[in-house]
Amino acid sequence: MAIKILTEHSHIPGIETFDVYRKNGGYTALEKAIKTMSPEEVVEEAKKSGVRGRGGAGFPMGMKWGFLAKPEGVPRYLVCNADESEPGTFKDHYLMKTIPHLLIEGMIISSYALGANKSFIYVRGELMYVIQILEKAIAEATANGLLGNNILGSGYDLELVVQPGGGAYICGEETALLESLEGKRGNPRNKPPFPAVKGLYQSPTVVNNVESIANMAWIINHGGEAYASVGIGRSTGTKLISASGHIKKPGVYEIELGLSVEEFMNSDEYCGGIRDGHHLKALVAGGSSVPIIPAHLVYKTANGEDRLMSYESLSDGGFATGTMLGSGGFIVFDETACIVRNTWNFSRFYHHESCGQCSPCREGTGWMEKVLHRLEHGHGSMHDIDLLVDVAKKIEGNTICPLGDAAAWPVASAIRHFREEFEWHVSHPKEATLPGAVYKGAAVLA
Amino acid sequence: MTEIPTTSAFTPERLAKVKEIIARYPEGRQKSALLPVLHLAQEQWGWLSSEVMDQVAELLSIEPIEVYEVATFYTMFHLQPVGKHVIEYCRTGPCCLMGAEGVYDHLQARLGIKTGQTTPDGLFTLKEVECLAACGWGPVFQIREKYYMNLTNEKVDSILDELSK
Ligand SMILES: Cc1cc2nc3c(=O)[nH]c(=O)nc-3n(C[C@H](O)[C@H](O)[C@H](O)COP(=O)(O)O)c2cc1C
Ligand code: SF4
Numbered sequence: 226m227a228i229k230i231l232t233e234h235s236h237i238p239g240i241e242t243f244d245v246y247r248k249n250g251g252y253t254a255l256e257k258a259i260k261t262m263s264p265e266e267v268v269e270e271a272k273k274s275g276v277r278g279r280g281g282a283g284f285p286m287g288m289k290w291g292f293l294a295k296p297e298g299v300p301r302y303l304v305c306n307a308d309e310s311e312p313g314t315f316k317d318h319y320l321m322k323t324i325p326h327l328l329i330e331g332m333i334i335s336s337y338a339l340g341a342n343k344s345f346i347y348v349r350g351e352l353m354y355v356i357q358i359l360e361k362a363i364a365e366a367t368a369n370g371l372l373g374n375n376i377l378g379s380g381y382d383l384e385l386v387v388q389p390g391g392g393a394y395i396c397g398e399e400t401a402l403l404e405s406l407e408g409k410r411g412n413p414r415n416k417p418p419f420p421a422v423k424g425l426y427q428s429p430t431v432v433n434n435v436e437s438i439a440n441m442a443w444i445i446n447h448g449g450e451a452y453a454s455v456g457i458g459r460s461t462g463t464k465l466i467s468a469s470g471h472i473k474k475p476g477v478y479e480i481e482l483g484l485s486v487e488e489f490m491n492s493d494e495y496c497g498g499i500r501d502g503h504h505l506k507a508l509v510a511g512g513s514s515v516p517i518i519p520a521h522l523v524y525k526t527a528n529g530e531d532r533l534m535s536y537e538s539l540s541d542g543g544f545a546t547g548t549m550l551g552s553g554g555f556i557v558f559d560e561t562a563c564i565v566r567n568t569w570n571f572s573r574f575y576h577h578e579s580c581g582q583c584s585p586c587r588e589g590t591g592w593m594e595k596v597l598h599r600l601e602h603g604h605g606s607m608h609d610i611d612l613l614v615d616v617a618k619k620i621e622g623n624t625i626c627p628l629g630d631a632a633a634w635p636v637a638s639a640i641r642h643f644r645e646e647f648e649w650h651v652s653h654p655k656e657a658t659l660p661g662a663v664y665k666g667a668a669v670l671a
Numbered sequence: 672m673t674e675i676p677t678t679s680a681f682t683p684e685r686l687a688k689v690k691e692i693i694a695r696y697p698e699g700r701q702k703s704a705l706l707p708v709l710h711l712a713q714e715q716w717g718w719l720s721s722e723v724m725d726q727v728a729e730l731l732s733i734e735p736i737e738v739y740e741v742a743t744f745y746t747m748f749h750l751q752p753v754g755k756h757v758i759e760y761c762r763t764g765p766c767c768l769m770g771a772e773g774v775y776d777h778l779q780a781r782l783g784i785k786t787g788q789t790t791p792d793g794l795f796t797l798k799e800v801e802c803l804a805a806c807g808w809g810p811v812f813q814i815r816e817k818y819y820m821n822l823t824n825e826k827v828d829s830i831l832d833e834l835s836k
Contacts, residue, residue: 310801312806313802313806317804343697351813353816386695389710391745391747391748392800408704408705408737467806469768469806471768475806475808477807513763556764558768566767567768570762
């Protein structure tokens, strides 16, 4: 059996309640941390684990904690990013609704490590029912003396606040999230200063993803070294993968990093393979923001090595032939999917979600959407395809936050790998605009 | 359309809740309560009129403009009256792979309205939204806090029948 660090108990009936969670070993890590370890020792275990941020960027969590400024007399904050809005990603949603106490326990341990006495979980507003689940879990933990004043007699106090968003993808970007938490529009801040120095209310702040923080209970129980022994190389531990699209079994799966993409896609334990009678055409491995790759680069890298579910292997080949692990949003396309239509759809998303502060992003995402709309609806020209590449290049790297890059990469990669399909839309506008029409020339895996 | 005059006040229960929310934040940071309080207001009135937003500004001791600029930024807030049930339908890529476009056509046909419109009986408003973080369980829409997942034409029919009763 593959190792499960986050979901080992997720199938136990009633695991969302305090009693069942506790009976299954819940909150023992919190007891161990608070009763037997100093905050610095907890940070040390996070560092040893090598666990990397699961929100998309993959920055080592322990190292981030080490950067937190600690000026005298100034409060410090921990903010959990539960905004989960990246298309293709629904793992935090799954984890919070299924086993909410795992996040609460992780939040208490992490807050203790960072010396925070008030911590926030910022949940996208649409998940109001999940907010209710978390608030119930917090009330249970408080009633059992695991939250509030003088936790387990240690003298450590912590209050946990669940904050709803209002519907805005950009609030997943950590500084936009902090603005939103202060009751403002979600406009990302210029950096520096980084949140570790000036974050929430201008105080030192750590922002981490739900899944990152949920790992802490296991890390404390088993030790950072044990965590680091799971996975492969610098991709330590396990990862929740949100699998969607044309597979037999869409859903959320916990995998050990380093599993082969082929096994993840085809084994009955995970995706169960492509839908019956269909063939793999393309993959977006880590949420809508990462490059799309064609079928022949899914199971093997350009060098002919097995492609693995790890930060390094998925990005092997860079933008030319690789993709990224990102947030773990694994979106599978079979031969019935029109790449032009999907690219237009994603562009519309980024245009809709741009906060509008930087002109390359605000105008560029609008242009890309317009041009892609034209191509998809049979009014495009060959010149439009190059125009898209040009606009994508001009956005990349020229904006305050990475949403600009996130909007540019899917377009640039779709054209890089599926240019013929775009050209077919120009040369065969009548055929291409029939309902459900798809270019037949794209290579698929049998 | 909503029956509650937007000049009316927050209910006493919700006012108590507002106080409780404000107390969550450090002294002087009551503006942080804005999003949760706007959700509370929308729960009461169904949408956010300028009178309602002015009330919120007063409760939080901030300027009305600070409320307007936030309410207009976030897509969950309705700035026009809406029907009794607002159907927020995911239109993003992964849901489309799961067949969302066809089901959406059916939903529009069945209600006889398009995106952004409300049925003449005031029962349903249709709104397209971006990814709801339920991609593997698509097609999906939500009505208030409830998610309706793995939608098919038949499922849509039975949900609408149920809500029309
Ligand atoms: C446009 C945009 C959207 C983002 N959305 C999310 C999100 O929904 N959840 C998340 O955890 N991180 C998101 N991030 C990444 C955060 O900025 C930040 O890196 C992350 O929350 C840090 O936590 P981690 O190190 O534990 O991953 C987003 C970044 C960008 C640029
Ligand atoms: S890149 Fe786009 S989303 Fe990010 S700050 Fe600039 S305009 Fe806003």
